[in-house]
Amino acid sequence: MVSSASDAPARTPAPPYWAVVFTSVRNGADESGYARAAARMVELAQLQRGYLGHESARDASGLGTTISYWDSQESIARWRADLEHTDVQRLGRERWYSSYCLRVCRVERAWSFEARPGEC
């Protein structure tokens, strides 16, 4: 099973491209069902046309952020409308989340840093 966690910043192409910022608060219920669905959604997103990468973190406080990157708004709309995904969206509202916010953003500029071996 693919993990829903990510352990490095996503490697994305030069801007512009698109980001979906999903910020959520878990209600603590059904941890195993939630974890299974989250992993499956990552697996499924990666198969979508236009998927560029994702980053995901959940704090000890319960707040989580998942940012997925896409080549176009059309790809985001297709992913949003995917049947298995809409099913899980409904379960999210019914079972797993106290609250969430979704933001669709156009990435205009990006830069990165990597510590060189032996730098510190």
Add this chain to the structure above:
Amino acid sequence: MVSSASDAPARTPAPPYWAVVFTSVRNGADESGYARAAARMVELAQLQRGYLGHESARDASGLGTTISYWDSQESIARWRADLEHTDVQRLGRERWYSSYCLRVCRVERAWSFEARPGEC
């Protein structure tokens, strides 16, 4: 001291507005110095003109995301150039991060969900 953590999605105005998505991997060093600086940066950002809110989560894996929201690119540029902030940016590269990625995004659409009491 203000905590650098956030425990709910930020309450932001109707789009368009701007987001800075900061995704980082900690190297594990200097936890107390890092926590102090992170809390201070939240405190300082909240005082900046044009600050709209932020969301922050760090995973057990070490990957963290901090998303700050702003009214304009000019506000982001001012915050980036703040002297105390540029000092902490340098410390971040020298002491605390293995890698990071910064993305400046224009938020085009947003929607949210809150579970109603008694719904589930």
